[in-house]
Amino acid sequence: MLIIKLTVRSFLFCLLLLSSLSRAETINLAVPGPGSLVYLPVQLAVAVEADKAEGLDLKLRFFSGGPLALRDLSEHNSDFTVAGLPAIASARADKMPVLAIGQLSQAAMVSLILRKDLKGKVHNIAQLKGRRIGVNTSTRTARSTSQMLAEYLLNNAGLNADDVQIIPAGQTREAQRSALIGETVDAVMGDEPFATELASKNEASILLDLYNPQRSRELLGGPFVHAALATREDVFKEHRLVAVKVQHMFDKTLQWMNSHSAQEILDKLANQPGFDPQRNQILLSVMQRNPKMYPVQCAWDPKAILTTERFFHGMAADQAESSLHFSEFVRNASPEVRP
Structure with a gap:
């Protein structure tokens, strides 16, 4: 009898649990x-x-x-x-x-990634003048954070947005890799772990990394x-x-x-x-x-x-x-x- 009662209670508990989940x-x-x-x-x-x-x-x-x-x-x-x-x-x-x-x-969680053939040729952001920079996709009503960060870095280097060509480069490993390998862009405001992965395969190089909170604070003046x-x-x-x-x-x-x-x-x-x-x-x-x-x-x-x-x-x-x-x-x- 005790076993039957426990079985019934367990069954009722399962029903209650399923009912609760169904109401999620x-x-x-x-x-x-x-x-x-x-x-x-x-x-x-x-x-x-x-x-x-x-x-x-x-x-x-x-x-x-x-x-x-x-x-x-x-x-x-x-x-x-x-x-x-x-x-x-x-x-x-x-x-x-x-x-x-x-x-x-x-932290400002972005990395500025260069095409592999530009390693040793571009040593700082100012040397990106006249080049194409890929950013996360914007829309008519909103600019992406990566685009604003790209423009901020350019301004700090004495450039403005008109000195480069800003190009949408997506926000996935495949999209950012394709943009760099296919030479659609010269650099990408990229996400991790894609940046480190591309660098480890010698398919790109990292010019600037802002994932470190301390480095981000130093550049932007705070958290x-x-x-x-x-x-x-x-x-x-x-x-x-x-x-x-x-x-x-x-x-x-x-x-x-x-x-x-x-x-x-x-x-x-x-x-x-x-x-x-x-x-x-x-x-x-x-x-x-x-x-x-x-x-x-x-x-x-x-x-x-x-x-x-x-x-x-x-x-x-x-x-x-x-x-x-x-x-x-x-x-x-x-x-x-x-x-």
């Missing part, structure tokens, strides 16, 4: 990738089932740049996105009803928000609890990252798109030499907001961008927390 709310999230180190926490959230812990079912939609992911958000194909905070600001300045609700990085979580104003207003759950999902993901080694993180990502276990040794080396790329929670760092806002104003393309204050669109989903 589907969240469509647009993100550049897959396989980019910048947006690694997004794919890790799926891998460690941080979404399930919040009663969510996270579905990822991949794009070749933050502006394309933002367009997907604005067209209501997704309700959340993770993109570069400067790209989000650019979209907001163009009147897109987008709100940034959390940060997922604390920098690259990857940021965002949603539309209508979602934030009408489905605030869902926004809070998504924020908590990423808190759980970042905390999991903070308590596990780089190798354990990669082991979890083994079945995720863009994370090939055969290439993990390269990714592992990048993560180990840059251990503080990600925050421990997605609550805003006020210093990082100020640095990123100052950067954005310095790279403003028009009056709408130069007059935009980040306080107009930077929020926290939890009302008791202030940015």
Whole structure:
């Protein structure tokens, strides 16, 4: 009789569990990738089932740049996105009803990669004058963060955007490699682990690496928000609890990252798109030499907001961008927390 009771209880528990899972709310999230180190926490959230812990079912939609992911958000194909905070600001300045609700990085996570035949010929950014630089894809309503960072580096070297040709080069290993190998571009504002992989195969060389938070701070004047979580104003207003759950999902993901080694993180990502276990040794080396790329929670760092806002104003393309204050669109989903 006891065995029967236990069996019935187990059966009822399974039914309750299945019922709970069936009620999980589907969240469509647009993100550049897959396989980019910048947006690694997004794919890790799926891998460690941080979404399930919040009663969510996270579905990822991949794009070749933050502006394309933002367009997907604005067209209501997704309700959340993770993109570069400067790209989000650019979209907001163009009147897109987008709100940034959390940060997922604390460095300008890009590498400037040269075609292999230019190694030894181009020693600094100033020598890129007259050449073609590939960046993540922009749209009519938003410039990509990598494009703004490219323009920032050019300005620091005494050049401006008119001194080079800016070309969309995508945001995947295959797209960036193809652009370099096919000589569509002379250099790419690339993502890791693609940059280190290409350099290790002698298919390209790295001119500048900003994945190291200290190097990024020195160049930009403080901590920098690259990857940021965002949603539309209508979602934030009408489905605030869902926004809070998504924020908590990423808190759980970042905390999991903070308590596990780089190798354990990669082991979890083994079945995720863009994370090939055969290439993990390269990714592992990048993560180990840059251990503080990600925050421990997605609550805003006020210093990082100020640095990123100052950067954005310095790279403003028009009056709408130069007059935009980040306080107009930077929020926290939890009302008791202030940015």
